[in-house]
Amino acid sequence: MKQEHTVKMDGRKTIELTGVQQVERFDSSEFLLQTVMGKLKVKGSGLKMKHFDTVNKKAAIEGRISSFLYVESSTGMSLFRRSK
């Protein structure tokens, strides 16, 4: 199964995302999304959820975008490492 993840931003006003597994939390200044390629933090002001669809893994956010940041799960790697 293909695990696509795309981000399309138009004019710092809208973002459309694919490959979104979950919206972990959000408020008007920050969204935390679980994507197929890691956690993504979107920061801005006046942010609103336009839509979110778990079946198609799509989400859209509206507002004034100031940054996107992938939160690397460096701790996750060590947790899932097994000693044999």
Next chain:
Amino acid sequence: MKQEHTVKMDGRKTIELTGVQQVERFDSSEFLLQTVMGKLKVKGSGLKMKHFDTVNKKAAIEGRISSFLYVESSTGMSLFRRSK
């Protein structure tokens, strides 16, 4: 004249941008772009310039993307503020 600015990212591997006026500097871990909607910093690793076209204001970057950040010109506002 329309001042469009769009960002399209595919799988954290490629970014295509419109509304890019200038590439101010770049290396393998950071690009600084002047766009029609402010300065944009793109961070990651193994970043490469795929293309840049001043006429159409388009740019494309390849590599492992970790973040995008619009650098707000807050100092600019106070500098241009006039006392009457």
